Amino acid sequence: MTQTHPITAARNGGQILIQQLRNHGARRIFLVPGESYLPCIDALNEHQDAIQAVVCRQESGAAYMAEAHGKLTGAPGICFVTRGPGATNASIGVHTAFQDSTPMILFVGQVGNGFYEREAFQEIDYRRMFGQMAKWVAQIDRTDRIPEFIARAFSVATSGRPGPVVLALPEDTLWGTAQVADLPSYTRVLTRPGTADLDALRERLEAAHSPFLLVGGSGWTSEALAQVRGFAERFDLPVGVSWRRLECFDQRHPNFAGHVGWGMHEGLRQRMRSVDLLLTLGARLGEATTEGYSVVESPRPRQQLVHVYADPNELGRVFQPTQAICASNVGMAEGLATLSPSRIPTWGAHTRAANAAYRATLAPLPSPSAMSLDQAACHVNTVLPAEACITVGAGNYALYPHRYRQFNGIGSSLAPTVGSMGYGLPAAIAAKLEDPQRPVVCYAGDGCFQMNLQELGVAMQYRLGIVVLVFNNGMWGTIRAHQEREFPDRTIALTFDNPDFAHLVGAYRGHGEVVSDNTQFEAAFARALAFAERERLPALIEIRYDADGIAPGETLSAIRASAQQLQRERAAAV
Template identity: 50%
Template sequence: MEKRAARRLTGTGGVLLVRALEQLGAERVFCVPGESYLPVLDALHDASIPVTVCRQEGGAAMMAEAFGKMTARPGICMVTRGPGATNAAAGVHVAQQDSTPMILFVGQIETGMRGRDAFQEVDYRQFFGGMAKWVAEIEDPARIPEMLSRAYHVATSGRPGPVVLALPEDMLAQTAEVAELPAFVPLETHPSLAQMADLQKRLWAAKRPLAILGGSRWSEGARAAFTRFAERFQLPTACSFRRQMLFDNLHGNYAGDVGIGINPKLAERVREADLLLLVGGRLSEMPSQSYGLLDIPQPRQTLVHVHAGAEELGRVYLPDLAIHATPNGFCAALEALQPPNAIAWEGAAATAHDDYLAWSGARPQVPGALQMAQVMDWLEQHLPEDAILANGAGNYATWVHRFHRFRRLNTQLAPTSGSMGYGLPAAVAGKLKYPERMVVCFAGDGCLQMTMQEFGTAAQEGAAIITIVVDNGMYGTIRMHQERDFPGRVSATTLVNPDFAAFARAYGAHAEMVETAAEFAPAFERAAASGKPALLHLKLDPEAITPVRSLSQIRAG
């Protein structure tokens, strides 16, 4: 069949860039404006792509990263040169650690000024080279379609991650004629028949198998196919750190999350497994309990590692069976596998699930009038199944990760990189992608203040998120470690905080102070009914440092 010639388009670099993004299917741009890429901003004025104006480049990059998490396509962020780019590095790092497709466009000085340490000049290849999958500069507007097509494929293929493209000012003003791009279609890799036959033999020979799901590139179809496989094989299935949404937490095969503060019974189950099926994830420091659950380089357990990035197979752990495939490709192939006539581990999934229910159903008491266990209890009974929960880093996040039961895909926005400040911008991105769904941001008082200015972005966009600020007047995680290692010697971990509710009201939001668990339910209902961005300022006793241990207990050892 003869191929139809691509249509031609003439325009400035700014116009060609925006048109290429439209052709590739970009849904939204997150940005902080800068004079270094004014032609792009001008072209966006007439484009079909919505633009979200953020308050700081780190927040903009985190929003783009969260958008990439939800769509499995590159989240798009645009920032200006120098300090704009360096601020955005926080979000680029999240994308790298979390294996999220993202493209950061950076305005750049004119090409003729390079190498003179011109105003806000940065060598982006050096700066982002160890963090991004690919860093390049578009020097000729005629190459924009080529470079953007490559950026989309690099960001999404194999182990996804961030791409950084610098845009010189003079290039954006120059004119060129280019061919239009076709819509972007992600590449999928699939396992071989021999590999799937090998996997079935290993499963048939196993006595104590366990699956751990993680990573990115999951879809509803892949999730459903793996669930059917787990049901047929009665396979206990866990999820990796901050990836609980990959398997219905109330499904009878769910064994819990392999992350920080792991259920000791689940940790033992991982250690004692004779076959580990690791799909999509890398089992890095946090889920592996500081690389203690599996021996390196040769695990004691038979390891079947499935990953979309060939470079990740054997990088840390030597797998007995390495399968280079995306979750979509691998899970589709699982449909052909059949369980043995007699399942040697029959009943193990039910036992593992009971252990998970007991662990996540515990309601520990903490010092003070505000009992977070009661707050979580109420949320578990009233949040819709498709509610999106976003959080950053800190001890407060333990309440979400241990006690919330994720039921559906795309209901969790949390950084495996452990980046503070992530929750609020991620929640804004979640609400813009799914405006019909409830979006709840959990943030600690220290975490929120990393990106608190993005509440202004929520207000400007009319993104009716509900932010729950857990305020204990300190950098809680650091204080916990400090009290453990240097008891009674508090240094640089105390915070003097604002009235967060008053701050939110200054943006026209609904906001309330909550000091007891009894006050929480009606306050949350009023926040949800307001139809506006909302913030609930929860005052937590400083002694309530974790769900299971107070500060005084940590000091006492």
């Protein structure tokens, strides 16, 4: 029977567009208002019962929030920004969504078609601007085609390898009127492995001596992760999670082996190099996960590689796999749920050793000062409930929660695989909006935090009780470490004076404290959690510590000394 969708009364483009978003299940829009898309803003009046409009302070924060929403829900995060400067500010969120494979739709106001190609006020060609950082970039030039473009945007953002879509909205399209049919909600397309794929995989597993399961990517559901966990248990496989996909496996599970990628412990690094079969599920195996394509070599890995990915264009692109399976994470999980070994796996000792090595890394490493970031991160892991969410941006400070927090499922971690700064606070806001009962803690470096600290205004306005830990060492720490390695004892242009962060959060009606040793941290963290829950406002702890302690188990002084010794050896060899 043919489904029909009646033509409605004439509406302007903004009314048509917002109705389509509602039809496709959008529940929240992150925006910085602009005159270029006023009809859309006005149309939100009729949808306040279904769509929450979150007014952000800067477009990069809005885009980050939309990206984090996409990670949390698997549905496209929706962001609206104005033309020109608004779009350029939001581009960092689009780039993050692209490299993180996150479904997202960015709507950008545009000059009217009558002014196009004249370099009108704030005019940019968005197809050229976003072409290499989005799955699809288009401009809706006709009001009556808005439903078609919106439906396609949702499908493209969620199909295959998920990612961002950018749609430009000329003013005459939004102010124009049309009588047009609304379209029903999109359906996410899932691809599944064939019987032959699964049979071949089981044969390879049972012929292996030291297999390893690496889980990553996006588009997971709780049910799919549970199916993967059951598969790992039946085959007694050691399991790692790819770079910054910490939520993809329960890290308290006896089969968990660790976080694979930059900063992994040496035992896991050697284990990854020595396994004879690497089953990679959902991860692209990028530079970060493979540590510069060294742990898994390109183009031909030393391990047998079974690569499962939703986009056929990624299979064989960088690595030539032993077996390639084109399947979505959810579809592959359904297939793995049907597999059981024909005999007891022989690599149980390998799995137990991998887990024991991982658990050994949870003991705090020595610190050069009274304020041990290792001990603080261990304390956070101990006292936070399992369902809590931890967000980070980019910087060496993020290595502490990544090492010591035991994540366990969707929403427990929000971390940009693209390594973009300023992400943690907007992501924490998105997490708290999505689940107000879930404790949310943002880890942020002093530089990282200042890239989007104005979004504290969103937490204040919407009464979001998040906790922010600001790691204050007065410098761009990660770059300082790189500089010491390459140009030891010649640091320049890396330090800065900071505001009093504890007082700053008070301007947003929040709670702030400063700690400088571990005897202060535990009580301060308890007060911050209690304030955030009770007052539904942000709490912030500024952690002042010795800048020499640059990463777990590493100091700048040791990095400098090692680099200087290497320079002397090279000079002597000439």
